[in-house]
Amino acid sequence: MIWHITKRELYDNLNSLRFALATVLILVLMLINAVIHVQEHPVRMQKYHDATTKSLNTLKSRTDLFSIAQEGPGNLYKKPSPLYFCAEGGDIFLSDYAYGIHRVQIANNLRAFWSLYYPGAFPNIFNIRPDTVKVDWGFVIGYVLSLIAILFTFDSISSERERGTLRLMLSNSVPRHTVLIGKFLGALVSISIPFTLAILMNLLVISTSRDIDLGADVWIRLCIIFIIAILYLCLFIALGLLVSSSVQNSVASLVILLLTWCVFVVFVPSTLASIASGFSNPMTYDEYFKRRNQNIKTLKEEYVALLQETRGLPDKKIQIDSEYVAKGTEQEERLSQEQLTQQIAQIELARSVTRISPVTLIQHLLEVFAGTGFERHQQFLENVQRYAREYREFVTDMDRADPDSLHIIGVREGMSKKPISPESIPAFEDEFSLNHDFNDAAIDLYLLILFFVVLMSGTYLRFISIEI
Amino acid sequence: MMLTTLIRRELLDNLMTFRFVVVFIIMLLLVVVNTSVLIKDYDRRLASYNSAVKSNHDQLLGTRTYSSGSFAVVRPPNLLSIFNAGLDKRLSNEIFVSYSFVPTLWDGQVHGSTNPLLNLFSSIDIVFIFEVVLSLMSLIFAYDALAGERERGTLRLVLTHPVSRGKILLAKYISAMICLLVPLLISLLLVVILLTTSTIVSLKVDDFLRIGGIVLSSIAYLSAFYFIGMLISVITRRTSTALMLAMFVWGFLVLVYPNVILVRITPAQPSQERLASAFNQIEQIWDEFERERKDFLANDPIPGEESHFGMQGGSGLFETWYKDKSSLLFSYVAASYINKLDDEFEPQVPHVQNYYRFIIPRKIDAAERTWLVRKQALESVYFRPAIVDRIFLRLSPVGMYDAATQAWAGTDLIGLRDFYEATRKYRRTVIDYFYDKNAFEDRKWFSPDKGSVDWNSLPQFSFQRSSVHINAMRALPDLLLLLMINVILFLVIFSVFQKSEV
Numbered sequence: 001m002i003w004h005i006t007k008r009e010l011y012d013n014l015n016s017l018r019f020a021l022a023t024v025l026i027l028v029l030m031l032i033n034a035v036i037h038v039q040e041h042p043v044r045m046q047k048y049h050d051a052t053t054k055s056l057n058t059l060k061s062r063t064d065l066f067s068i069a070q071e072g073p074g075n076l077y078k079k080p081s082p083l084y085f086c087a088e089g090g091d092i093f094l095s096d097y098a099y100g101i102h103r104v105q106i107a108n109n110l111r112a113f114w115s116l117y118y119p120g121a122f123p124n125i126f127n128i129r130p131d132t133v134k135v136d137w138g139f140v141i142g143y144v145l146s147l148i149a150i151l152f153t154f155d156s157i158s159s160e161r162e163r164g165t166l167r168l169m170l171s172n173s174v175p176r177h178t179v180l181i182g183k184f185l186g187a188l189v190s191i192s193i194p195f196t197l198a199i200l201m202n203l204l205v206i207s208t209s210r211d212i213d214l215g216a217d218v219w220i221r222l223c224i225i226f227i228i229a230i231l232y233l234c235l236f237i238a239l240g241l242l243v244s245s246s247v248q249n250s251v252a253s254l255v256i257l258l259l260t261w262c263v264f265v266v267f268v269p270s271t272l273a274s275i276a277s278g279f280s281n282p283m284t285y286d287e288y289f290k291r292r293n294q295n296i297k298t299l300k301e302e303y304v305a306l307l308q309e310t311r312g313l314p315d316k317k318i319q320i321d322s323e324y325v326a327k328g329t330e331q332e333e334r335l336s337q338e339q340l341t342q343q344i345a346q347i348e349l350a351r352s353v354t355r356i357s358p359v360t361l362i363q364h365l366l367e368v369f370a371g372t373g374f375e376r377h378q379q380f381l382e383n384v385q386r387y388a389r390e391y392r393e394f395v396t397d398m399d400r401a402d403p404d405s406l407h408i409i410g411v412r413e414g415m416s417k418k419p420i421s422p423e424s425i426p427a428f429e430d431e432f433s434l435n436h437d438f439n440d441a442a443i444d445l446y447l448l449i450l451f452f453v454v455l456m457s458g459t460y461l462r463f464i465s466i467e468i
Numbered sequence: 469m470m471l472t473t474l475i476r477r478e479l480l481d482n483l484m485t486f487r488f489v490v491v492f493i494i495m496l497l498l499v500v501v502n503t504s505v506l507i508k509d510y511d512r513r514l515a516s517y518n519s520a521v522k523s524n525h526d527q528l529l530g531t532r533t534y535s536s537g538s539f540a541v542v543r544p545p546n547l548l549s550i551f552n553a554g555l556d557k558r559l560s561n562e563i564f565v566s567y568s569f570v571p572t573l574w575d576g577q578v579h580g581s582t583n584p585l586l587n588l589f590s591s592i593d594i595v596f597i598f599e600v601v602l603s604l605m606s607l608i609f610a611y612d613a614l615a616g617e618r619e620r621g622t623l624r625l626v627l628t629h630p631v632s633r634g635k636i637l638l639a640k641y642i643s644a645m646i647c648l649l650v651p652l653l654i655s656l657l658l659v660v661i662l663l664t665t666s667t668i669v670s671l672k673v674d675d676f677l678r679i680g681g682i683v684l685s686s687i688a689y690l691s692a693f694y695f696i697g698m699l700i701s702v703i704t705r706r707t708s709t710a711l712m713l714a715m716f717v718w719g720f721l722v723l724v725y726p727n728v729i730l731v732r733i734t735p736a737q738p739s740q741e742r743l744a745s746a747f748n749q750i751e752q753i754w755d756e757f758e759r760e761r762k763d764f765l766a767n768d769p770i771p772g773e774e775s776h777f778g779m780q781g782g783s784g785l786f787e788t789w790y791k792d793k794s795s796l797l798f799s800y801v802a803a804s805y806i807n808k809l810d811d812e813f814e815p816q817v818p819h820v821q822n823y824y825r826f827i828i829p830r831k832i833d834a835a836e837r838t839w840l841v842r843k844q845a846l847e848s849v850y851f852r853p854a855i856v857d858r859i860f861l862r863l864s865p866v867g868m869y870d871a872a873t874q875a876w877a878g879t880d881l882i883g884l885r886d887f888y889e890a891t892r893k894y895r896r897t898v899i900d901y902f903y904d905k906n907a908f909e910d911r912k913w914f915s916p917d918k919g920s921v922d923w924n925s926l927p928q929f930s931f932q933r934s935s936v937h938i939n940a941m942r943a944l945p946d947l948l949l950l951l952m953i954n955v956i957l958f959l960v961i962f963s964v965f966q967k968s969e970v
Contacts, residue, residue, distance in 0.1 A: 017709055021716045025724065032731055093587040120584030124558040126574050126795070128854045128881055130861055133590075133727045147719055151712065159708075254711065255487040255608060259494050259601075266600055267498055273589035274505045284582045343583045350589060374588060 001174060002182045009186020013152065022148045023194035029140050030198035034205035036135070037085035042211040044080045051077050051097075052428075060422035066412045068420060069395040072100035072114020076387065078380045079430040081371035082218055085206065086225055087363065088134040089373025095121040098384045100391070104296055104328045106303055110321055112328030113410065116388050118340045118381065120285075137202075138366045141229045142359040145195060146236045146265060150257045152187050153240025155250035157463070162249060180241070180463045187237045192230065199226065217434065221369045228369070231448055232362045238455040245463045268357040276353040282342035288335065295331050299324065318411050325410030340381070347374060355447055364444045371432045375440045379432055387428045394426050474631070474639030479646060491605045492651045498597050499655040503662045506550040506593065511668050513545035513557075516580025520562060525928075532920030534907040535824075536786070536803035539565040539898055541929040542579060543887050546879055547669060550659070551682050552595040552870070554879025563891050565929075566801055567832050567899050570839035571891045572846060573884075574795035594659055595873045598686055599866055602652060603693040603722055609644045610697025611714040614965070615707045633965055637958075641694065648690050656683055677936045681876035681943055688950040689869040693718075695957035696865075702964050725864045730857050739849055743793060746845035750798045750838050757800075757834040764826055768819070796842045799835060804914040817911065825909035832899060854881060862946065865953060872946035878933050882942055886934055894929045901926050 013019050055075045062068045078096045095118065104112035133139055160166035169179060203222070207214055214222075240257060247253040283291075303324050310316040351374065354360040367373030399405050399416045408414025524540040531537050542562050549556035560576025569575070617623035626636060660679065663669050697714050704710040787802040809817070858881070861867030874880035907913055912921050 016712075018712045018716070021712070025716070025720070029724065029728070032728060036731055090588040093585065095584075120581075122578060122581070122584055124587065125560045125576065125578060127558065128555065128573070128850060129857050130730065130854075132730050135727055135731060139727065143723055144719070147715075147723070151715055155708070251608075251612075251711070252486050254715075255490055258604060258608075258715075259490060262600055262604065263494060263498070267502075267592065267597070270590050270592045271498075271502055271505060274509065274591060275501075277583075277586055277589070278505070278508060282583050284580060286580065343585050346583055347585045347588065350586075354589075374585075 001178050002185065005169075005174075005179060005182025006185040006189065009156070009183055010190050013186065013190035018148075018151055019190060019194070022151075022191070023197070025144060026140060026148070026194050026198040027201060029135055029144060030137075030202040031205065033085055033135050033137065033140065034202040037206055038209040038212065041080075041082070041084060044084070048077055048080050048096075051075065056427055059425060059427070062425075063419045063422070065395060065398055065416045065418070065420055068425065069409065069415065070102055070111065070113050072102055073387070073391055073428060074101060075099045076384050076428045077430065078377070079432075081376070081432075082212070082214060083221060083225075083370035084372060085136055085202075086222075086370035087138040087366035087372050088136045089138075089363075089367040089370070089376070091372050092123045093121055094374065094377040095119050098381065100388060104299075104332050106296075106300060106324050106328050107307070110303070110324065112325050112332060115329050115333035115336065116384065117336050137199075137225070137229075137370075138363050140198075141232060141366070142362050143265060145191070145229070145233055146359065147261060148191060149187070149233055149236035150240050150254075150261055152191055153237050154244055154254040154257050156183050156187060157241060157244040157466075158247055158250040158253045161466075176464055176466075177460065180460060184234075184237060184241060187240070188230075188234060191233060191237075195229070195233070196226075220434065221371075225366060225369050228362065228365050228445070228448070231452065232358065235358055235448065235452045235455060238452060238459055242455055242459040242462060245459060245466055264357045265359045269354045269360050272354045272356065273350040276350040277346055280342070280346045280349065282346050283339045288339050292332070292335055295335065296328070299328055299331070318406075318408055318414055322408045322410035322414060344378065355444065358448065358451060361444045361448045361451075365441055365448070368437050368441045368444070371437075375437075376432065379436060380430055383430050384428070387426070390426050394424075398424075471635055471639055474626075474636065475643045478640055478643035481643075487608055488647060491601070491608075492654075495597070495601050495605075495651045495655050496658065498601065499594060500658055500662070502592060502597060503550065503594065503659050507662065507666050507669065509591075510545055510547065510550060511666075513580070514668060517542055517544050517561075520579040524562075528923055531805075531923075532912075532916035533803075533805050534902065534905075534910065534913045534921055536805045537921065537923065538803075539894070539929070541565055541891055541894060541931075544931060546877065546883075546933070547663075547671070547675065548678055548682075548877035549593070549879050550663070551593060551679070552873040552877045552879055553591060553593045554874040554877065555881060555884050556877075556879040557591070559884055563888070565891055565895045565898060566799070567828070567835065567895065567902065568801050569790070569797065569799035569835050570842070571888065571895060572795070572842070573888050574792075574846070574850075575797055594656075595682070595686075595870065598652070598689070599869060600722060602648070602686065602690050603866070604718055605651070606644075606648060606690050606693035607697040607700075607714040607718050609648060610694045611701050611710045612707045613640050613644070613698055614701040615704050615710040616701075618705070619707055634962060637698075637962060637965060641691075641698070641958075644694055645687075645691060648694065649687065652686055652690065653683070656686075674936045678876050678878070678939055681936075681940060681947075682873050685869055685872040685876065685943065685947055685950065688872075688947060688954065689865060692865045692950055692953050692957065695954060695961065696721075699957055699961050699964075702961050702968065721864045722866055726861060726866055729860045729863070742845060742849050743796065746796055746841050747793050747798070749841045750796060753834050753837050753841070754798060754800065757830060760830055761827055764823070768823075796845055798838055798842075800831070806915040806917070808917050809915050820914065821909045821911065824913050828902075828908040851881075862949065865950060868946045868950045868953075872943045872950065875943035875946065876939050878939055880942070883934065883939075887931055890929075890931050897927055 055073075055077065058074050062071060075097050076099065078094075080096075084091075098116060098118050100114045100116050102111055102114040103117075104115075106112055157166065160169070166179075170176065206212055239260070243257050243260075244250070244253045247256060303320070306320050306324075307317070310320055351360075351364070355364075364373075364375070368375050396409065398418075398420060399407060399409060402416035402418050404418075405416035406414040520540075520542045524538075524542065527538060527540070540562055543560075545561075546556045559573060560578055562579040563571050563576040565571055614623065617626070623636075627633070656679070660671075664671060696717060700713050700717065701710050704713060785802075785804050787800075790797050790799045790801060792798075858867075858871060862871060871880065875883070877883075878886075902908065911918055
């Protein structure tokens with residue numbers, strides 16, 4: 001019986017104007033998306049490769065341990081995701097590199113070691129082109145698909161009630177929940193058809209391109225993204241059925257649905273984000289530089305004062321030099337880490353508040369599985385920090401392995417002078433793994449399912465108690 | 469009077485409806501919440517502006533030689549960016565003015581930036597709310613204006629009276645516009661009340677006129693979408709078809725078109741050859757400058773060192789070449805600061821003064837010639853594509869509305885360029901001031917040991933936004949386009965409706 005109702009709904013929809021319009025719209029958007037990706041992705045990859053090679057060459061050109069320990073690994077780049085077309089994730093606003101270099105001069109001939117810095121990305125300062133949203137899957141699914149879901153369901157119950165066919169159907173001793181599920185499946189299938197078609201076309205264009213090759217891992221990610229998209233679609237179909245069954249006429253139902261859609265999809269994410277980000281005040285760049293200069297000044301003064309005492313005691317001087325190199329390095333790294341932590345905390349808060357909007361959930365999920373956006377950026381920063389530890393350990397290990405060394409890290413005389421083979425220096429490779437992603441996605445997925453279940457049970461209760 | 473009867477009928481029909489009440493409440497809620505957020509944001513930007521102005525001024529007063537004077541100017545936040553942010557929050561808002569290069573949009577920096585990651589969240593302004601909600605409202609009001617009456621048969625009934633079809637259309641239009649204007653005007657009134665009651669903001673008469681312009685554009689936008697809805701209504705037979713079509717048209721015009729149209733199949737990379745050739749030209753200008761400088765030093769009676777002439781005495785020196793191939797910045801910035809000149813260098817002083825008297829005007833000249841080349845190249849590489857993008861956006865009423873309100877608010881590209889124009893003017897002021905004081909051949913150019921510079925006589929930078937009538941001139945083309953669309957749509961609807969069978 002369910003299948004019967006589904007089939008009826010499906011035939012109804014397939015012949016309708018909205019089906020044709022929706023198909024054309026989604027197909028065109030998805031094709032545009034694919035063509036852009038095919039054009040842009042090789043350029044992006046090339047840029048990444050050039051940059052990493054350059055940075056790696058500089059690193060490998062150093063042969064003595066001291067300069068390796070002092071200069072640091074240089075620029076560390078974020079690997080672009082092959083699934084950039086699924087979710088762009090605001091990646092242009094997230095810096096695509098971090099760098100480890102030395103900057104602090106403690107005294108004329110004493111420099112602190114390298115520390116990590118996290119540059120901000122300000123792509124808009126010089127960008128005078130108009131603002132647009134990138135046409136990625138996130139846009140197509142988050143905005144267009146949800147709107148289509150509403151347009152397919154707003155009248156599915158209310159119009160039958162208006163025409164009286166609902167009464168007719170229910171008099172045929174069909175249980176109500178069967179009718180509801182039939183209608184739900186009918187809408188789901190009729191929207192899934194053009195959507196699936198569009199996705200297949202999109203992937204066809206992308207996978208036939210010579211410059212892009214999608215691995216097995218990527219296809220698994222795509223499948224997960226597809227399932228999530230369907231879940232998101234279900235959420236909006238449930239919403240449509242809920243409103244449609246609670247309101248007497250279909251125009252009122254559409255007005256409520258469209259306004260709900262506007263509020264939750266278009267306005268809530270930005271408005272709540274700006275409200276939530278007003279609660280915390282991360283360190284401004286002016287403040288950062290002020291504190292940094294203050295730190296360095298104090299350090300210099302302390303050092304100069306101590307230096308007076310060690311005059312004529314070279315052993316003691318080496319000790320103090322080493323101590324201050326470590327101190328300078330540490331305080332520099334701590335400050336930039338502090339700024340980064342504050343910035344991330346502000347964004348985290350805003351992101352969790354905006355989770356009330358389903359479009360934010362789907363954006364987060366797509367970003368996580370596409371390997372772009374904020375979660376991915378944090379993963380990159382973790383990778384960078386892990387690499388920084390590895391790099392520092394490498395220096396201490398190499399020094400410890402040399403019996404001739406004084407093991408006083410921080411000064412040239414105190415460290416191993418053996419040449420280092422370029423191959424042994426650890427190189428930075430940015431990786432992302434699927435396991436990690438599941439953890440990040442858990443809350444969003446849970447909330448999406450929760451919203452769906454709540455809406456679906458609301459619809460069920462509403463439809464059961466409906467009077468015809 | 470038949471027309472008033474018709475209008476009254478329609479008004480009662482519309483005002484009492486559920487859709488009207490819901491739209492009204494949602495609109496007010498969105499506007500009030502967002503306005504308070506935006507005012508808070510403006511407050512923060514204004515505070516940051518004030519502190520930047522103060523710290524820059526303090527910094528200038530702290531420098532004691534002419535050559536080390538730093539003239540950073542800051543762009544004040546635009547109050548009307550609350551209505552349409554445009555480029556106001558995006559572009560650089562602090563710029564260093566120096567005699568050695570002519571400042572452009574690409575030489576600026578940002579002051580008071582807190583968290584660059586915040587850009588992950590898009591920000592909305594009042595015009596964006598109107599863009600989305602008003603257009604939706606208009607379509608919902610319009611889609612059944614004719615199709616509905618035709619279905620119900622009431623249209624036939626009305627037409628049996630001796631009333632012309634044009635009058636029916638007009639009555640429908642006027643009554644719907646009255647219904648639509650109520651939420652628009654009340655929410656704008658709320659915005660203005662919120663603005664005037666907040667302590668930090670002070671609205672001037674000019675600002676009220678600009679807001680008036682924004683209201684005018686909003687009305688034209690509203691009416692354009694009402695006509696689009698009516699056109700759909702008049703050409704479709706059934707209300708359900710009309711509704712579907714209207715919703716897809718809305719989704720396309722508001723949601724899809726503005727984001728899709730600017731997608732270039734070839735990535736929008738700036739033309740590298742054009743930039744490279746301009747860069748070469750600029751390099752030649754500075755080579756020539758360098759040659760002149762070398763010649764001067766070679767012919768000099770005292771064999772001079774580089775710019776500093778080996779002078780010592782607690783000196784500070786800042787010299788650097790700024791070269792950037794993508795923005796064509798090319799300049800040699802130098803500042804010297806010799807705290808206390810050692811006595812042995814005293815005989816060299818007239819010679820150094822002579823050198824600076826010769827070299828600085830030439831440097832200024834080189835900078836001006838660089839600007840001529842740079843201006844043209846930047847125009848063709850960056851400005852023209854940005855203008856073309858905006859023309860494409862204007863193919864949809866949403867784009868016209870956005871452009872018109874930006875022009876009224878002064879947050880459009882041209883309005884922002886006014887600021888950079890003002891910085892260039894200020895640079896001239898500084899140079900004139902230098903000439904006026906004979907600064908280049910003054911000892912104070914490089915050393916403050918016999919008295920330091922008194923900067924108080926230097927005129928301070930102040931940026932006056934363009935007056936209302938210039939805003940109006942800039943907004944006029946888009947406003948006219950919107951009105952033209954209104955007229956065309958009305959004519960089309962009228963002719964279709966005249967011929968249609970009831």
